[in-house]
Amino acid sequence: xxxxxxxxxxxxxxxxxxLTIQCQVDSQVTMMFWYRQQPGQSLTLIxxxxxxxEATYESxxxxxxxxxxxxxxxxxxxxxxxxxxxxxSIYLCSVEFWDTQYFxxxxxxxxx
Amino acid sequence: AQSVTQPDIHITVSEGASLELRCNYSYGATPYxxxxxxxxxxxxQLLLKYFSGDTLVQGIKGFxxxxxxxxxxxxxxxxxxxxxxxxxxxxxxxxxxxxEKLTFGTGTRLTIIP
Numbered sequence: 001x002x003x004x005x006x007x008x009x010x011x012x013x014x015x016x017x018x019l020t021i022q023c024q025v026d027s028q029v030t031m032m033f034w035y036r037q038q039p040g041q042s043l044t045l046i047x048x049x050x051x052x053x054e055a056t057y058e059s060x061x062x063x064x065x066x067x068x069x070x071x072x073x074x075x076x077x078x079x080x081x082x083x084x085x086x087x088x089s090i091y092l093c094s095v096e097f098w099d100t101q102y103f104x105x106x107x108x109x110x111x112x
Numbered sequence: 113a114q115s116v117t118q119p120d121i122h123i124t125v126s127e128g129a130s131l132e133l134r135c136n137y138s139y140g141a142t143p144y145x146x147x148x149x150x151x152x153x154x155x156x157q158l159l160l161k162y163f164s165g166d167t168l169v170q171g172i173k174g175f176x177x178x179x180x181x182x183x184x185x186x187x188x189x190x191x192x193x194x195x196x197x198x199x200x201x202x203x204x205x206x207x208x209x210x211x212e213k214l215t216f217g218t219g220t221r222l223t224i225i226p
Contacts, residue, residue: 001158004155033214041218042202042216042217042218042219043156043202043216045213045214092155092156094156094214099144099163099206100146100158100161101146101158101214102158103148103155103156103157104155105154105155106154106155108153
């Protein structure tokens with residue numbers, strides 16, 4: 001498995017602003033994923049981030065709203081842009097090892 | 113596309129009692145199957161997984177799950193629950209050619225009563 005950390009663990013933001021979430025893993029991995037978990041809901045995949053290529057977004061998610069960077073094999077960022085209260089969620093990154101995804105602790109975002 | 117159904121939104125069990133959480137999937141072949149647990153305020157922790165072979169898989173924390181192809185099910189069980197098992201449990205499925213699209217069920221919240 002892998003040790004995955006996320007920063008920040010939580011934040012409260014004003015509408016119209018942006019927040020960048022960092023995901024760091026202690027091993028080199030090819031595939032990293034970003035998920036959103038809205039209050040009381042299950043997880044929804046936002047995008048898949050492979051190092052050296054553009055992120056692949058799922059239906060309903062666009063790069064302008066959720067730009068992703070993947071500068072190397074151990075790090076990725078997700079930015080939530082022009083936030084609204086509907087963006088209040090837990091955002092989780094995950095990595096794949098041997099066909100299994102392991103998750104970070106999540107970032108709890110509240111937008112006022 | 114694959115899908116996952118967890119029919120029980122909320123289950124309450126007495127401490128020391130047995131537990132079974134239901135999971136049904138839809139996929140054209142045998143998928144990869146997972147159970148994750150999310151404690152309050154935490155990320156997801158992998159409990160166990162099934163790829164192939166023995167249909168009864170053992171996981172961490174005393175959990176096990178049984179894959180039943182005929183019923184398209186992958187139910188999670190524990191013979192005796194502890195108060196620390198109170199959490200949200202998610203069943204997930206992925207295509208059997210790789211793990212790029214992990215689809216989650218809606219989750220089952222487990223409450224433990226003394």
